[in-house]
Amino acid sequence: MADRRTFLQLIAQAPLVGGLFARNAYAAPTIKVPDYFAGLGVKPFINAAGTYTMLTASLMPPAVMEAMNYASRHFYRLEDVQDAVGKRLAELLGAEAAMVTSGAAGALTSGTAACLAGVDPKKIEQLPDLTGMKSEVLMQKAHRYGYDRSVRATGIRIVEIETAAELEQAANERTAMMLFFNDAGPRGQIDAAEWVRLGKKLGVPTFNDASADVPPVENLSKYVKMGFDLVTYSGGKGLCGPQSAGLLLGRKDLIAAAVRNTSPYGDSIGRGMKVNKEEMLGMLVAIELYMKRDHAAESREWDRRCGVIASAAKKFPSVTTQVVVPPIANHTPHLFIRWDDARLKIGPREVMNRLRAGTPSIEPCPMTDDKQLVFTVWMLQPGEAELVAGALTKILSKPV
Numbered sequence: 001m002a003d004r005r006t007f008l009q010l011i012a013q014a015p016l017v018g019g020l021f022a023r024n025a026y027a028a029p030t031i032k033v034p035d036y037f038a039g040l041g042v043k044p045f046i047n048a049a050g051t052y053t054m055l056t057a058s059l060m061p062p063a064v065m066e067a068m069n070y071a072s073r074h075f076y077r078l079e080d081v082q083d084a085v086g087k088r089l090a091e092l093l094g095a096e097a098a099m100v101t102s103g104a105a106g107a108l109t110s111g112t113a114a115c116l117a118g119v120d121p122k123k124i125e126q127l128p129d130l131t132g133m134k135s136e137v138l139m140q141k142a143h144r145y146g147y148d149r150s151v152r153a154t155g156i157r158i159v160e161i162e163t164a165a166e167l168e169q170a171a172n173e174r175t176a177m178m179l180f181f182n183d184a185g186p187r188g189q190i191d192a193a194e195w196v197r198l199g200k201k202l203g204v205p206t207f208n209d210a211s212a213d214v215p216p217v218e219n220l221s222k223y224v225k226m227g228f229d230l231v232t233y234s235g236g237k238g239l240c241g242p243q244s245a246g247l248l249l250g251r252k253d254l255i256a257a258a259v260r261n262t263s264p265y266g267d268s269i270g271r272g273m274k275v276n277k278e279e280m281l282g283m284l285v286a287i288e289l290y291m292k293r294d295h296a297a298e299s300r301e302w303d304r305r306c307g308v309i310a311s312a313a314k315k316f317p318s319v320t321t322q323v324v325v326p327p328i329a330n331h332t333p334h335l336f337i338r339w340d341d342a343r344l345k346i347g348p349r350e351v352m353n354r355l356r357a358g359t360p361s362i363e364p365c366p367m368t369d370d371k372q373l374v375f376t377v378w379m380l381q382p383g384e385a386e387l388v389a390g391a392l393t394k395i396l397s398k399p400v
Contacts, residue, residue, distance in 0.1 A: 045361035047379040048388050050330060051212070051237035055363060058240045058379060060286065067285040068242070068278040076277050078264050085280045086255065089247065092287060094221040097255035099248050100235070100280040102273035104211035106262065107232035107248040108150035110270045112137065114230075114257035115177040115205050116154055124261055127269040128155030134176035138167055138204070140188035143181040147209065151179060154269060163189050164198060171202045178202075182210040182223070183329035196227040205229040205254060211246070212329040214238045217295055220287075224249050230258075235279075238332075238378070241286030242279040305377035305385035306335045312389035316396045318343045332378040338371060346399035348373040354395050355388075362391055 037044065051057040071081075082099060089098035101107040116133055117123035123133060137151060141160040148158060156176060161167045167178075167190065180195045190198070192208065199206035207230040208223045215238050223231040230250035236243030248258055262270030303323075310321040318340035323333050341347045351373055355362040365374035377385060 043361055045356070045363045046381075046384050046387060047363055048375040048377065048384075049363045049365045050332075050376040050379060051234075052366065053236075053243070057234075057236040057243045058238065059381075060240055060242065060282065061289055063289060064241060064282045064286045068282040071278045071281045078277060079259075081277045081280050082259060082275075085284045086259075088284055089287060090249070092291065093224070093247075093249055095224045095231075095249040097250065097252040099255050099259055100275050100283045101232070101246040101248050101258075101262070102244060102270075102275050103236070103246040104209065104232045104234040105147060105150040105246070106270060106273040106275075107230075107246050107258075108147065108207075108209060109153050109273065110258040110262040111207055111230045111232065111248055111250075111254065112151045112154045112156065112177060112179075113261035113269050114254045115207075116156065117261060118253075118257045119260045121267070124265075124269075125267045127261075128153065130155045134174050136172075136174045136176060138170055138175060138178045140180075140184070140190060142187040142189075143179070143184040145181055145184065147211075148179065148181075151177075164194065167198055168202065171204060175202070175204050178204050178206045180206060180208045180228070182208055182213050185328060192223070192226060192228075199229070200227065205251070208232075212237055213331070214290075215295065215331050217291060217293075220291070230254055235283050235286065237330075239283075239286050239290050241283045245275060245279040245283045247283065247287075302333050302377050305380055306333050306375075308385040309335055309375055309377070309389045309392065310337070312393045313337045313339075313396070315393070316344060319396075330376070332376060334365065334367070335375045335377065337373040337375075344396060344399055346396070350399075351392070351395055355391055358391055360387065362388055 047055060049055055086097060086099045090096060101110060113127055116130065117127055135156055136159050137156045138161055139148065139158050141162050144160065152158060159170050161170050178195065178199050180192060182192070185192055196206055206228050208228040209232055210219060210223055211232055211234040213219050214233055220233065228250065230248060233239065233247045235241035235245035235247060248255065261268045263272070263274040265271065306323050313319050313321055316339065320338050322336045324336060325331060325333055347370060348368055349370060352364045352368045355364060365376050367374040375388065
């Protein structure tokens with residue numbers, strides 16, 4: 001049986017850990033397993049929606065599962081695995097340091113805790129009681145979002161500002177961190193580069209939540225190179241890693257503190273945010289696979305899939321289609337299909353419901369409403385674009 005030394009030697013010797021598993025990186029699994037979910041009465045669906053957590057996000061390549069299965073067969077000291085995996089991730093992504101977290105939400109909590117408590121055992125144990133500690137995080141009003149709850153879980157108070165002048169006036173001895181929500185960048189008055197500049201001027205750590213902002217692949221290193229002290233990404237979206245994992249990159253001292261403020265340390269605010277060795281190794285292999293992927297070919301395939309579905313829809317009167325790529329988060333083609341309900345005698349929501357109820361079940365994008373039917377295609381598997389097109393044709397042909 002391999003021991004900790006063997007594992008660390010493998011990490012050190014392999015040019016890429018993913019190379020251990022790359023031979024069958026995208027091959028179909030050969031081992032037959034029971035259809036567990038069918039036995040439980042849970043129905044699968046074709047994912048034409050995207051990487052939504054409620055829809056279980058993305059699928060992991062077989063090589064990631066092989067890595068996780070490998071890790072599951074032996075015992076290792078968790079801190080050794082976290083350190084080794086973090087070191088390799090930092091090398092790959094051009095960061096001072098890195099760690100695997102329990103999703104981007106776990107990274108938000110542990111990263112904020114790092115800015116508040118550092119590695120001071122008394123302060124770590126004291127959270128979320130901030131008596132005698134820094135207690136405020138600065139954030140643009142336009143950047144407020146549901147996930148800042150993960151930051152507020154540490155006990156801090158978010159101070160909203162709108163302009164650079166307001167930020168400088170609001171910064172004081174209680175300010176622990178400046179939080180930037182990357183997807184909301186265009187909605188705020190302070191852009192990412194200026195946010196970093198102000199943070200450095202004021203001596204306040206800056207944290208960028210870029211959780212859904214890969215692709216493009218360049219974004220994995222863009223924001224640490226820009227100067228953000230902490231950056232987080234979701235592991236289970238475009239990166240196709242474990243859905244329960246995420247990445248936190250940044251300053252070496254802050255990453256060391258974030259590690260100490262989360263599991264497995266029993267006195268930390270992040271103790272319940274567990275990440276085991278399987279997810280850590282799986283996340284590393286997912287990153288290596290993602291960085292080696294032919295992203296241009298993948299983009300062409302997404303365009304082809306949109307074309308297949310759009311061509312089927314445009315055979316019907318009054319139907320128009322449009323492909324839109326969001327500029328930041330979920331930066332992949334979204335196919336918008338619109339038509340005159342009176343002419344087709346069915347509306348987009350009813351089409352969505354019938355697609356869901358069909359066999360196979362098909363899940364359109366939640367952006368679907370009374371005016372448009374929306375699909376994303378990046379989570380479709382080979383041949384599924386054609387199935388979506390066929391199901392849509394059938395529904396529009398017989399709307400009643």
